[in-house]
Amino acid sequence: MKTLADLSPEEQGCIHSVTGTDGISQRLAELGFTSGQTVQVIRFAPLGDPMQIRIRGFSLALRRHEAKRVRLAEQ
Amino acid sequence: MDVASSAPTTATPGAASYRVAVIGNPNTGKTTLFNALTGLSQHTGNYPGVTVESALGEFRQNGVRFLAVDLPGVYSLAPRAPDEMVAVSVLLGSGDGAVTPDVVLCVVDATNLDRNLYIATQIMDIGLPCVIALTMLDLAEKQGTHIDIAVLEKRLGVRVVPVQATKRRGLGQLRQTLWETLNAAVSPPRPVVLPEAFTQEAQALARQLTQAHPTAGFPHFLAERLLIDAGGMVEQDLTRQHGEHVRASVHAARQRLADSAVQLPQMEVDHRYAWTAQVVADARRSSSSRNRTDWSELIDSLVTHKVWGLVIFLTVMGVTFQSIFSWALPLMDSIDTIFSALGSWVGSRLPEGPLQSLIVDGVIGGVGAVVVFVPQIAILFGLIALLEDSGYMARAAFLMDRVMAGFGLSGRSFIPLLSSFACAIPGIMAARTIDNQRDRIATILIAPLMSCSARLPVYVLLISAFIPAQTVWGIFGLQGLTLFCMYCLGLLVAPPIAWILKRTLLSGEAVPFLMELPPFKLPAWRVVLFRMYDRSMAFLKRAGSIILATTILVWTLSYYPNQDLVSEEFETRRATATEAELALLESELAGVRLRASYLGQAGRAIEPFVQPLGWDWKIGMATLASFPAREVIIAALGTIYNLGAGQDEESLELRQAMRAERWPDGRPVYTPVVAISIMVFFALCCQCGATLATIKRETNSWGYPLLTFVYMTSLAYLGALAVYQIGSRWIG
Structure with a gap:
């Protein structure tokens, strides 16, 4: 399944789910990564990681490693 | 805390004082609002019952005193990090001597309403009277969003006050609303209804744990957290207190819930966000008819x-x-x-003796040694406030994260470590900008390895005296190359140390790097100036006393036993001396005195330990003398070699004296290998009382400064040992 880490800059996706039940997944959910939310990649850092994304009207930096947990719905 | 006992349960205006806890997401302007409310009355202290430093302050409204505490900026009350646990403990009044706040002030960013209201719903669940301060309303309007305050208040069931702290707007109304909310003393409604099955399991858990807490009932909120946050801090703490059976009953309850299709932790998040989405839909009106340039996004794409x-x-x-x-x-x-x-003026007015020496060298010298760091701290924190308040700091961390991730830190560690190349003290204080507690401690512990400016004089003296001015590989000067290597040494050693720390002492549940990138804005000068003042005062008050004490201790060791060393022969020489000779004699006497002091005796005592490094007892003694501040070694060497303490690293006399030093068998004491051995020791050793005092202050523990001292001194000794033992065999 496609994840947030697979998107290119400017590309959007719709969140299907966040995998895992540990603290990292809980924190992602608390920040607003809930099913049905739209998420957009803004850019990747010059060294390739982390990435900047937009969700619920705010901008967030996260590493690809964490972005892989965010699964996107098939379009 | 006496505040706890004096907080009244019934409103008696006039003599009463109430406690306000200020909480909210990071980047909401929470601290700016706290500063605007409390002004210069604020001071740092500890939260009652927890050992995390916090800002406390007070303000008055209608004759009532409000004691405010600024809680860490958090996104949720699900405690998974010490910051969040502090917030929860303060709100629940858990911990020794702690009392629940009388009112909670929740700071909500209007541009980011749904995510900010998430934590507001959790705070309302606790059941304390609550007021919401709505910030960034001007920015929201600019973005074309209008928020209907009346609708928001009606839907939330708590009072909402728009504020603009940097322009001091809405503060009076906020204070008045806090006062009114206190007097009404109504618990807010529990807005988000969680499934019945879940609430029942939480109640059962709370009952079970109340039996272990017979004095006070176990808070329902904590029982819910215990159930939801698998492996979180509540679960860890309770398992530690009551044993594994707690974990077993929680696991069983989670399993029963999973069987009845309640998926934790998503259930909580989904319910809260579903509710906030409705509230936001009712209270927010967006006018999409605007198409202005988004300056923040333009700057972002550039930086x-x-x-x-x-x-x-x-x-x-x-x-x-x-x-x-x-x-x-x-x-x-x-x-x-x-x-x-000041020292010489006071010295000339006091009779010669221990009191004069204590006041001049101990007290005035010690206070000077504290105050001298203030310019660096004030300047660095002015810049950090500019970078943070404008929004650039988060971008800098974004750019550097990949580099720092390699050894287990994040981009936020970059500025503290870079600053430590000038001086570890502002660097360690700058580590406050790191939100993850374990990363922050790791950064603090490796910051003193960065080659600070106080090491430079030591390098300059030894390199210019003992490293030949040759050219290597045609382009590099050997002296410059040696200096460069010394600067790189700490940089090479720090990553493995950080890596080891993160896997041993500072290991724990992985904390993801999730960093909000707030929109760019013009920094507020009030915020910048306050930060400079606040950080400088904090350093002077809390680290200053320890630095002063260390300075006085070293003065005592180098002054006493203060035997009468002025021999008759010396007296006759002094009686017949000319003006010029007199100064030389004074230097000689100072040398004799220092060599006979406790410090000198200690230098002789440690000689067997420093000989494997290629050092004689005089180098050992000068190194001992420079443990409180490494740059002291130059003056100490000057005194030891009878040149007086007024020597600096450019002194030709001092270089000559050092070159002339001989072992009893006639070999020179200082060879290039010995010089490198000394420099490596100084590069790696934590010879800075002020750094250790700052680490104590910033970590609120004696353990971390002790660890820093022990690991750095061991590293320095082993490094110098390796240099001499290998170098002397290889080069001779």
Whole structure:
């Protein structure tokens, strides 16, 4: 399944789910990564990681490693 | 805390004081609002019952005193990090001597309503009277969003006050609303209804745990957290207190819930966000008819650009480094001059003896040694406040994260470590900008390895005296190359140390790097100035006393036993001496005295330990004398070699004296290998009382300064040992 880490800059996706039940997944959910939310990649850092994304009207930096947990719905 | 006992349960205006806990997401302007409310009344202290430092302050409204505490900025009350646990403990009044706040002030960013209201719903669940301060309303309007305050209040069931802290707007109304809310003393409604099955399991858990807490009932909120946050801090703490059976009953309850299709932790998040989405839909009206340039996004694409972003980053870092490395220098020099002038003025007015020496060298010298760091701290924190308040700091961390991730840290560690190249003290204080507690401690512990400006004089003296001025590989000067290597040494050692720390002492549940990138804005000068003042005062008050005490201790060791060493022969020489000879005699006497002091005796005692490093007892003694501040070694060597303490690293006399030093068998004491051995020791050793005092202050523990001292001193000894043992066999 496609994840947030697979998107290119400017590309959007719709969140299907966040995998895992540990603290990292809980924190992602608390920040607003809930099913049905739209998420957009803004850019990747010059060294390739982390990435900047937009969700619920705010901008967030996260590493690809964490972005892989965010699964996107098939379009 | 006496505050706890004096907090009244019934409202008696006039004599009463109430406690306000200020909480909210990071980047909401929470601290700015706290500063605006409490002004200069604020001070740092500990939260009752927890050992995390916090800002406390007070203000008055209608004759009532409000004691406010600024809680860490958090996104949720699900405690998974110490910051969040502090917030929860304070709100629940858990911990020794702690009392629940009388009212909670929740700071909510209007541009980001649904995510900010998430934590508001959790706070309302706790059941304390609550007021919401709505910030960034002007920014929201600019973005074309209008928020209907009346609708928001009605839907939330708590009072909402718009504020603009940097312009001091809405503060009076906020204070009045806090006062009114207190007098009404109504618990807010529990807005989000969680499934019945879940609530029942939480109640059963709370009952079970109340039996272990017979005095006070176990809070329902904590029982819910215990159930939801698998492996979180509540579960860890309770398992530690009551044993594994707690974990077993929680696991069983989670399993029963999973069987009845309640998926934790998603259930909580989904319910809360579903509710906030409805509230936001009712209270927010967006006018989409605008199409203005988004300046923040334009700046963002520039400062994170693959080429220009890095150019801007290097320029900003260059300016930051330059400002603490050289711009602070004239101020520091003037402070030095003022204190030595004060010392000689006082010295000339007091009779010679222990009291004069204590006041001049111990007290005035000690206070000077504290105040001298203030320019660097004030300048660095002014810059950090500019970078943070404008929004650039998060971008700098974004750019550097990949580099720092390699050894287990994040981009936020970059500025503290860079600053430590000028001086570890502002660097360690700058580590406050790191939100993850374990990363922050790791950064603090490796910061003193960065080659600070106080090491430079030591390098300059030894390199110019003992490293030949040759050219290697045609282009590099050997002296410059040695200096460069010394600067790189700490940089090479720090990553493995951080890596080891993160896997041993500071290991724990992985904390993801999730960092909000707030929109760019013009920094508020009030915020910048306050930060400079606040950080400088905090350093003076809390670290200053320890630094002063260390200075006085070393003075005592180098002054006493203060035997009468002035022999008859010396007296006759002094009686017949000319003006010029007199100064030489005084230097000689100072040398004799220092060598006979406790410090000198200690130097002889440790000689067997420093000989494997290629050092004689005089080097050992000078090194001991420079443990409180490494730059002291130059003056100490000057005194030991009878040249007086007024020597600096450029002194030709001192270089000659050192070159002339011989072992009893006639070999020179200082060879290039010995010089490198000394430099390696100074590069790796934590010879800085002020750094250790700052670590104590910032970590609120004696354990971390002790650990820093032990690991760095061991590293320095082993490094110097390896250099001498290998170097002397190889080069001779």
